[in-house]
Structure formats: C-alpha cells, structure tokens
Amino acid sequence: MEMARVIVDVPSKGTNRPFDYLIPESMRDWIEVGSRVGVPFGHRTVQGFVVSLHDKPEMDISKMKPIQELLDLVPPLPPDLVELASWMSEKYACHEMTALQAMIPSALKGKAERYVSVSEESDLDEEEESDLLLIPKTREEEQWERIIVGFIRQNGPVRMEQLSSRYPEQAGIIKSLIRRGVLQETQNIRDKVQKKTLKTVILNVSENETEQVLQSFSAKARRQKEVLQFLLEMNFPMTLKEVMSVLQVTAGTVKALEEKGYVKIEEVEVFRDPYKGRKFKPTSPLPLTKEQQTVFDSITRGLNTLNYGAYLLHGVTGSGKTEIYLQTIERCLSLGRQAIVMVPEISLTPQMVERFKGRFGSRVAVLHSRLSGGERYDEWRKIREGKVQVAIGARSAVFAPFTNLGLIIMDEEHETSYKQEESPKYHARDVAIKRAHQHGAVVILGSATPSLESYYAARSQSNSEFAPILLEMHSRALGSNLPEVHIIDMRNELRDGNRSMFSRKLHQGIAARLERGEQMVLLLNRRGYSTFVMCRTCGYVASCPECDISLTYHQKSNNMRCHYCGYAAPAPAICPDCGSEHIRYFGTGTQRVEEELAKLFPGIRVIRMDVDTTTEKGSHERLLNQFREKKADVLLGTQMVAKGLDFPDVTLVGVITADSALNLPDFRAAEKTFQLLTQVAGRAGRHHLPGEVFIQSYTPDHYSIIHASRHDYSNFVREELKHRMALSYPPYCRLILVTFSHEKLPLVVRMAENFSTELQAKARKLGWYGGLDRLTSAALEVLGPVASPIPRIKNRYRFQCMIKCRGDIDAVELTKQVASEIENSVHDAHFQISIDVDPQMLM
DNA sequence: AGCACGCCGACT
C-alpha cells in the first residue's frame, strides 16, 4: 500500500474528513489502519490516525505529501475501533477525530514540537546580495541575527519555545531567518506522557574506597557526607526524592556529589501499577441459586454461539448479579475471548475492584478516572498488548482495545452517567451494542431498575439492532427478604405539630437502631441543588458574572466558584446588594441534618458524604471504609450513598425528602425518583438482619413513590409508559437537542428560529412532518426555540430546539444538514451549534 | 484550529 487516508487532529467542520498521504518506503511495512502518525498539514505538523490504506491515488499525486513520522510501533487502535469511530461520528454528529480521541488515553494525544536548527547550506555571511536588498537590515538587527544564529549553532536544534522565551522581542528576526533559509524548522509530535522515570541516586564508589572517600570530606561538606553515608547504609539505589526528604537536604547537595563523581543520578524507568502492593484475596465461584443458574445458563448458551446477543438482566437489589457477571466472564475467558465490565464511576470502589481482582487476579486491568494520565496509559497498554483479558472501568471502558471481545457487561445500566455530556456525546450502551455486533459478542445490561428504554426494547422486541432478551431475578441470593418500606406523609407531621425534619416514625427507628448497635443510611435527595450563597434580607443570590447560574459555595476555601467557567470570588460577609449581615450559605442540607441528628441523639456518630466531604482524592473511599468498620452509626449523604453499597449491618434506610427530584422539569423525573428510592431501599437488610425503610414525602401518593415502596418495578413501568406514550416521550420517540450559542443574544435567537423553520420545511418536504400522533403517521416535531436551562455560560447566550421524532427515520442526518446550513450563513466563527442525540440531561 | 493571503485606514 502506497497511500493512506488520515483523519487529522484539527477538529473543525472544514477538516472533518480524511486527507490523503503518501507512505514513505521505510514505513510501508508498519503503517496500518489505526496507526497514529505525524503528518504535514498546512504549515505545521499535526497528529492523525490512519483510517484506510490505498494503492491507487484518488487525487493528484503531486499534491500529496508523505507521512512524516509513525508514532507507535503497534497501532493504538485496532481496525474495529476505527470503524466504530466513523459510526459514532454519524450517529452522534461529532467530528471523527473527537470519537477517535475518546478511544485512546490522553497520554497519546501528541502535539507538534517545533525545533529550529542552522541550515548547513546557508550561511549568514554568504547570503546573496539580492536577499540583503530585499530585506534592509539595521545594525541592531544584524547583531541580533548573529547572536541568535550563534546560539542555535552552539546548542544544536533548539525548541522554538525556548528560543522565543530567550529572545522575546526578536520573533520577527527569527521568522525572517527561517524564511531566508538561514535557519530551518522541523516539527515532531511529542506525546504528553512518556514512560515514567524517576531520578534515582546510585552510589558510584566501591566498598573499599568508601572509608577513604568519607575521610576526604572537609568539615564544610557535612551534608554531602551524610548523604553518602546514608546511601552506604541503605546499600540500595534510592530515589532523589527519598534522599532529599529523609535527610532534609536539597538537590544541590546531591548534585555536588555527582560532580565529584561519587554518585550517579539516573533516570530509572518504573512501571506504574495503581494497585501495587495490594493483596487481593483469591475467591472462587459461589454456588448459584436456582434463579441465578437459569439466568447463567441462558447467557452461557448465548456466549457459546459466538454470535451477537443481548440480555437485560433485571434482578432485585441483592439478587447476586455480580456473581453472575463473574461466572459469565469465566466462561467467556475459557472460550479464549475477552470481556469488558462497565460500572458507574461512583461504584468503581476498591471493594468492587477487589471482587474482580480476587477472581481473575492479574488478568484484570482497571480503568479509573482517578488514575493519573500515566497510570491510565499503562493499564490501557496492558489491554492493547493482550496482557489482560478483562477490563473494568466506567463509561470509556467500552473502548477497551481488545481484539477478540466476547462479553460486554454494563452494570446499573439505567445510570445516566453512561451518557457522555461532552462531545462525543455518546451513550455507552449504544456503543456497547455496536461493538458487540462487530465482534459477535454478548452484552449483559444489569440493573434492579432498568431504564425504560431498555425494558421497552426487551418487551417489544421491536428494535432489531438491540432487542435484548429479558432475564429476571426476583429474590435475593442470600435468602433475605426485601426490606419493609414505610411511606410517611410529612404533611401529617406538620399538621400534628412536628416541625422537625424527622418524622416521629423515623425518629423512633433511629433510636431503636442506636440501642441495638445497628447501622443506618440516611439519604437527602437534593438532586439539582448545590450550595449557594443567599441574603436573607433582600433575597440576593451570588451568581456568576459570565454565566447565568448561581455560584457554588466551597467551605474549605471559603470562596464561591462557578461550575461552568471556573470563576471564583471570596464569599462575602455582608450582602453586596443591601449591606445586610444576614448572608447565609444554603447547602445540600446534609450539614443541617447532621446538626439536628446530633441534637436529637447526643453522641450519635455520623459520617457525612456530600460534595463538601468527598472532593478530596480518595475521601469517598475513606469515608465508606470508616462506616464499614463500624466507626459510625449513620451514613448520611446525597445520591452517592444509594449506589451499590453493601453493608451487612445496615438495617434502616431513611429518605429525608423523597420528592425533591420529582418537581424537576425533566420527563424522566418519576423514573429517576423510582430508581433512587429502589436503589437506596436495597441498601437495607441485605444479609441476615432484616431491614426497614422510611420514605418521607410531601406527595406520598405519587406512583413512583408507591411502587418503589412495594418494590414493584413492573407496575411502575406500566404506569410510566402510559405517561410517556400520552406525551410522546422516549421510548415512544427519539429526542435530539440542538443548542445554539454566541455572545450576542439576538443572533442566537434569530438563528435558532431559522433552524426551526428550515428543519420543519425540510421535514415537510420529506413527508415526515405532521404531528406526533401515536406513531401511526410519519412524525417529526420541533419544539422551541427556547432559552436553554442555563441561558448563559461563559458569557455566551444559549438557546435550544428539541426535536422529537420517530425512531425509524434518520432525523440526525437532516439535523446535521440544516445545522450546517445555519452555521454557514453566520459569518462568525464564535457562533456554535451543538447537537445532542438522545440527550439525558434536560435541565 | 492555525496561519497566510489580501484589501482598506493612521503613521514615519
């Protein structure tokens, strides 16, 4: 193959297509689909990915430039992922490069580094007269030229940044020298993270010399002597950092020793292992219950066919889904194939990792967002190089570069965090299904509360791409019963004079648990709220000057920050509007709950988990461990306490306010509430002690609350589907959210309107238009334009249109087309249109 | 995205 088509790392609509390059002879054997290359592009060198290879040119060969460099010996992406990226760019209306980039660790996002060296042919003194005439030089300029050329000649190829920081005023002269060919510029792609090395101090004197050497130190070089003695004692190479911190010496001291030749300082490569030193207790398969066995057998039959298959595993909390995952993975591996396990980021706890490492040991790679760039890269390489067969991680683990994939598991498949909110705005579930199709693999979607989309697809078997087979588990693996759930009408509490945030029943429940020494989980459902600063006198709320959103208060630094643009300001002591001192920090409320608990139950030990206490690295894990070790009676927190935690001694779960998420303007509000209540109720009585759940609510008759209290998923779904159908919401239609943004509000509004008009006109022409009546007629509807839920971010105004359409028409393509027309009609590069296919967050 | 090419106002 002589030429390659390359997607270049210049994400813009003008460059969102492959460019053709010649493959130099020397690279012919190495360049493959998926190779990462450095290519000349315009006046610079950029990184790119080879997406196909060709023999015959499709364009004027003289216009083609050769690939400049091959960046990896093994292509970072196997061909199926390259194909997947192309599919994603279509489905989610994103740039192909953005999709490719999402698949590789950021360590492999190289940027060009510019070097300048002195040309061999050209010489400053022998420049032709004509050049001199064209570029008249002052004496000063001539002097600068000599200085700069001299500097570069002495130092070899010099980095451009180094040059411009050394001679900041002389950019013009450097440019001119390059243009005249006195200097020449080369560009190379350099990876962000390289193999990790540590500066290590190595002793460079033999043992019999040591006495003599130590004697030779003058009294003044006391520190140096200490370092040397220390190294002798340790008799082992120490890292420079260690030496410095143990002996409290500076790097200069060690450097001095190096200059005397007594030690060597070397860069020693280390392999990062985030789980280094941790022992994982090996576990073996547990006996399956009858229900588990049935499910396992079904999936195994699917696995054995080596064909695509999808299963929606609906199992109540505690029904033992994880054990099924483990045993199907085992089976998958025995077939010589690999497996991916996805769990929501928040559930990727050490306990979860432990279960997988315990069963599969070193055959597991863990892709965690908390890993450093380098650690992530190393875990990823283990997968790419076939050193592991199982990858476990959050959303992006779906791209684990296995070549013989047999199984993809998505735990808690209803979780919204599987949808990426930034471009590429993909849903890991769709991607998993696509990848499984590519590989002839099996997908397992597991949840106690499956998303309506998945459940509907399984029930109706209408969506041929997906159509999972429904598998259900109704009982808990350990034989415990689902906890008894009490709904408490808080309106009655108020009527009866109880103004506390705890109902009388919950109060009694807590008191009883304290007496018996059992543990409790308390959930404060405040989704969509965060800590904000408000004046109680005039109602002033501190908000960001650039974005129309209130600032979040951070206790630790006593300042306020904007979630969207990073703007920060100190928290005011008095109201900037009215001067009142009654300024208050309204939080998630967990703090207030904690205070009230302490008042009502003196001596109660509470662990509070919310944004304030879990921002620090590892704090989440630490708090959970403390609770596990029974260092507290109560685990109090927001949504994060509801997820997949398994504490044997928790016998009470209390939901302080069940309905705050219900009132959000989101058609999934009921579904989210049901899921949250069911999940958190599942935390109680998982083992031998029976559990009890108290749900406090001001709308106790809402069907999401009633059905959650009865652990009745199927009746909830029946009712919710009725609503969705009546209002034409997913799964009865598809949504596309189009957002327009620019600094100037009128432009945004006008363009959003143009878009809406134009899209409707085009749809009408295609016969798609005509109201969404129950899918019987062709259907596409444009809602809006309206201001986005956050109408201004980073000083850019935002308007949006929501498109509702039937699942079987390609409205994405039409949307892209119209969006691009609108974009082209605006002569301002700052104007942006963002397309979100199947949006999750509607607020 | 960059970066050069190209056509109209304030200066040595």
Next chain:
DNA sequence: GTCGGCGTGCTC
C-alpha cells in the same frame, strides 16, 4: 507612500 487591521479560505 508603508505598516498592519483582521475577514476569508485552505490545509492531502
């Protein structure tokens, strides 16, 4: 007369 403002158009 030039330097330079940033509009627009291209990158294999």
